[in-house]
Amino acid sequence: MVLNPVISKLAGKLVVLASASPRRLEILSNAGLRFEVVPSWFKETLDKGLFKAPHEYAVETAKQKALEVARRMPFKHLKTPDIVIGADTIVTVDGMILEKPVDKEDAYRMLSSLSGKEHSVFTGVAIVVCHEKENEEVDYQLIEFYEETKVKFADLSDNMLWEYINSGEPMDKAGGYGIQALGGMLVEYVHGDFLNVVGFPLNHFCKQLDLIYNRCTSSADQESVSVRLSHNSSHATSILTQPPPGLPAQSSHSPSSKAKHNPSSSPTQNSPPANYTHHTQNSSSANPVHKVKRKSSEGEVDESSWMLVNSLSKHTDDREAEFIYNTTLPLVASSGQVIELNVTEHEDSEPKKDDLQRIIDLMDGFKASKALFTASKMCVFDLLQSRPGLDAAQVAQEIKASVKGTACLLEACVSLGLLKSKPRACQKPVYENTDLSSHFLLSDAPFSLRGYIQHCNDTVWPLFSHLESAVREGANQCEKAFGKTSKDMFQDTFYNSQEAKLRFMNAMHSIAKVTGRAVATAFDLSSFKTACDLGGCTGAMAYEFTKAHPGLSVTVFDLPAVVEMSEHFLPLHTDNRVSFVAGDFFKDDLPKADLYILARILHDWPDEKVGILLSKIANACTAGCGLLLSEIFLDEDRRGPSRGLLQALSMSEGKQSSATDVTDNTLNNTCDILMCNAHS
């Protein structure tokens, strides 16, 4: 979905909707945004006469709603949001601003003034981005915009109006109607964004997020704030930084910047800012991005003072223009002070945002893996499949865990796209599985990877936690991780512990099921009538081959200890074309077949053993036979894929090979080799 990359930028952030409007809640949650609802206590009592245009009133009200919540939360809720969204919807007709009717008479007055006419609906939106600093002070950045939609009402008789008013619908709606419900019947046409009329201009909001998160080279959650201004043909956007109450701020005057400013035209909270044009003269979308840092401080800036970074541009086409400052930024407070920001030049050598993000993703990768493993092990996905819509406390009770820990785990899973959270007005959110988790993380899903995830958690993870020793010694770290040699581990897995064996088989089964079809259909196998899957474990791969090739029968050849358990993994429907033969492929004769399959086998064994196995296959092959290899083959230059190179770090006895490494091995041209790269 196109907008998802924008909405997903907010994943993992504490996003707060400062609105009690159920429509805004619905619009934003339908868009996939995860947020908390904290209704604003700001009273909508601004003096409308102070505003030059109605939209300025809506924007200012939205701003005050959002700021009230942003300021209250650290004290009342003991947490600082990352982003607070406020909105205010008004209707304008004949120079009047209509808000929510106070009673039925008021609703009648409003609706009759709209009858037979076109009116405008404005929704002002304010996004407050909060930056918590180390000293617990909070910087606020404000992005504000509005959207206008024109709506034409049909001629409405008094009877119709009163019938509508008596439905009760008008009372909590701007202009006294709800276009999304019965009020839709009053409407002849809508020009513009429908959702804007309902209470939230989703499209414009996403464009603003895109500007903030996708097109800035420095993300908002970095220590220094990247300032980017934009203005399009219909909407001005300004980014303001407000000092928190009592924050002392430097009042220094840069001669060059002072000359460009007229402090008397600075904005105040209650009157919208006059637009400045001077910044745009120096701005160009080709300019590098700059970092802006507040300098150390001297003077006091009172709470109502705003440091303004404002931009208005004229441009000749409808294309959105973006401007990035390239000079020292003088910021004007309502008191008239000029506050200088220290702007660091963006050096060519400074890392790109994408590069930084890659490093951060690499640093955090293990946390994401472990969160997935843990949620899977604690059966969170199975639970939410059978009982979607539980909140954190209910999940905690079911999985027998702390509420705090469970809430953290659930929220982390939401940020990773493994769960969806559904906000509820004034209540804790509830959770359900995403498509991703329903497909791959349920125990009984056809493509369940749960067994393999458990293997990663129980076997691979402990090995990787000793990676440094593995690298130093160039040896497998089984003893450190499990207190056993790898030989003993093998012995345990296949002979001593039924549980360990089943776990291993589950892991192999799940990965073979998920990848099996792609391997089975990678080649035209119509010339082969019989196949032998060497080390085919539960037969998951073999069943995929018989499904894909109606003329093919497959023998699964594996250790007796494995074969004896294979019936636990029988698929529901099978037509007996898969059979099992017990044996050791290093020692015993291989079953006769036209096609030998080695899927994820070779990398486990040292060269010498691979040599033995391949020559046994070569000996078993007659003219027209084939060998199908499915492995994570390395690129010939050994630069990738990283899945294979990372697997090599587990320092098993085997090694990751490229395709030619394998073909160079001893097959003596006895058969066709079909090589299938299983890295994804």
Ligand SMILES: O=c1[nH]cc([C@@H]2O[C@H](COP(=O)(O)OP(=O)(O)OP(=O)(O)O)[C@@H](O)[C@H]2O)c(=O)[nH]1
């Ligand atoms: O067609 C429709 N037009 C408007 C609405 C709803 O009307 C209200 C507008 O009021 P406001 O912007 O002040 O928002 P509140 O509901 O008071 O919530 P806040 O807490 O944000 O102040 C808004 O709910 C629109 O959704 C409608 O439903 N249909």
